Amino acid sequence: MDFELSDDERSLADGMRRLCEGRFPMERVRAGEGRRALDTEGWSALAEAGVFSLRLADEEGGADLGTAAAAVVFEELGRALVPGPLAATHAAAGLVKGAATGDRPVGLLRRTPPVPGDPRPVLVGDLGSLGALLVVADDGVELVEPDAVGGAPVEGGLDPLTPLWRLEAVPRGTPVGDGPVAEALWRDFLVVEAAFLVGMAAVTSEMAVGYAKVRRQFDRPIGSFQAVKHMCADMLVRAETARAAVHAAAVTVDQPDVGDAVRAAHGAALLAAQAAEANARACIQVHGGMGFTWEVPAHLYLKRAIVLWRALGPATRLADVVAERF
DSSP, X not given: OOOOOOHHHHHHHHHHHHHHHHHOOHHHHHXXXXXOSOOHHHHHHHHHTTTTTTTSOGGGTSOOOHHHHHHHHHHHHHHHTOOSSHHHHHHTTTTSXXXXXXXXXXXXXXXXXXXXXXXXXXXXXXXXXXXXXXXXXXXXXXXXXGGGTOOEEXXXXXXXTSOEEEXXXXXXXXXXXXXXXXXXXXXXXXXXXXXXXXXXXXXXHHHHHHHHHHOEETTEEGGGSHHHHHHHHHHHHHHHHHHHHHHHHHHHHHSGGGSOHHHHHHHHHHHHHHHHHHHHHHHHHHHGGGGGSSSSTHHHHHHHHHHHHHHHOOHHHHHHHHHHTO
């Protein structure tokens, strides 16, 4: 299968990268550390660029470009570590009024059966800025007004760019879709969130290689040492493997006759989350003592990867869906 981007997809990626470089340079992204509200100016720029309406049909105000194009866009957003509920708002654009235009940021939460003895709390990101919260279950989707959630802000959350709220329980809301709608919504969310994670995995790999070329020890670049070479090579393999899985899932969503799109989406999410976290850890390791400082942004990629992976669900659940659908 050929996963080379078409000329149009390359142009789309280049345009999104330029937008991110102009609107979301790392200095501006880091300026939002600890902030509990979305950057409205940046969010509006993304909406104007069509990030949230990309897959909607022309008559619905979208570009009708498909999931494969959305994966290209979200990879660039992941490279820039753009904050906010991007994947959820994009996936919900055809379900929640105002999501496609960015007027109503959307959060997404999956309702799962309680696990006895599992003390992990229910967490929602960016709750203070959401216009809607969608709760996904096997039998349907419910829309919950954020004001009715009653969550408590988490002080000192792991990712300084993703404010979290703790919920005592997952609330009930207004039904807006049945089981097939819920399955499609979660599938699309997994694919674009996985693309975002692939972008993170790719850029931390590039950061590590760039540093290994210029940092010298024993009068040699550290990139010439076999241990560092192997570490960087492993990072590249993880990122490219996850990218292939994500693009395969995106194409399968667009052309469901070629395979099981739900299985592909869960597999892509698992590989992408693993790659993003492992590559961020390796990037910190390659940077050595510098990697453990606040100034090097590698820690932000690691923290975001952990937070996003938690929102996707446990690795075992993602893997189980893949196994069950063979």
